[in-house]
Amino acid sequence: MKNIIENALLNSYTYSEYRQLVSQLISEGKSTGHNQTVDLLHYSELNETRLKRLDKTLVVSEENRTKIENLDKKYTWLVISEGWCGDAAQLLPIMNKVAEASENIDLKIVLRDDNEVLMNQFLTNGGKAIPKLIVLDAETNEIIADWGPRPEPARKLIADYKAANGVVDEPVKIELQKWYLQDKGLTTQNELLALLEKYSKESQTVLD
Template sequence: MKTSSLPQVIEASLARSYSYQAYRKLIDDLLQESRSTAPEQDENLTEYSKMNQRRMKRWDKTLKISEEAKSQIKAYDKKLIWLVISEGWCGDAAHSLPVMNKMAELNPNIEMRVVLRDQHETLMNQFLTNGGKSIPKLIIYDPGTQEVIGSWGPRPTPATQLVEAYKLEHGKLDAELKEQLQLWYNKDKGRSIIEELLKNY
């Protein structure tokens, strides 16, 4: 069996990718049928998807990007694709994707595309986090050279530190942690994601 190169895997995934708006519509359409983006349906994942659509809608309306950050984003003059691996039921994705979308909308050189993790296993396996299929994962891809410039995710560094500290203290990730993480995202208002993406890419 022939092994595909990373650019081939990325190009194949891009051919089956969604715009941010189409991704949002896909989740809405599935929820009309009480379904989630997961291959195996689960009532909990459907409920998470409902909650996440509300979160994304709120972030789409309320997210603010500083003038300084806007200038940095607009100054970028190289064609890039931001390919995001996500799922509608993922809480971290619900907070992160609206931020990425707002940034990409500021510069016509940046095209954001979204794929579902469980439909793109070969791609996901190239971008594991500590051996796990953690999402969202942003792949920054130069379509001209077919090179991966970098990747980001699944969380901003302060949120990752919060999760790791909680796991160390409690030995597991539970509902209380999810609540703490939600509060952190609400307080941070996307600033850490913007800062990390501008700093590194």
């Protein structure tokens, strides 16, 4: 597993590099990923608009800024993503804002289709759902936790709808986008920082 992580990090992008890659591919009429379809290009174009908006409007809450300032360890956040993924377009800007607010978080992004071996280690109910965040100890590359593909309320929204209707179709996707819009990234911030706080407490308990 250590080799898988290290190879992924070697082939990773910063957030800025990822944004530039997705934008460049769109200008060429392409999406990220090994499959090229009209639908995936369309989703990538929609996501590009979302990313631009969220990069400008998302803010880290004061409470979470305090938590970020109190982080006493360095972390690498390795995220598996693709440019056509709607959830990734909502969540990557949040992760980036949190990482920008801390000298102790280094955000790296890899493409799912180019990192199948890594993706297969972090399946969700047997599927390659993204985005998937892998939290690493920056000094050792030890896996501390993983998170994704959605914050808990969004996960529940989709799961409940699928249980009732048997499918994930356009109406619930619209509801999901509404939820993200209303939440303004706060739930994701809280869940991600809770992971780090839990690890910090567990590490302190071991030391004590």
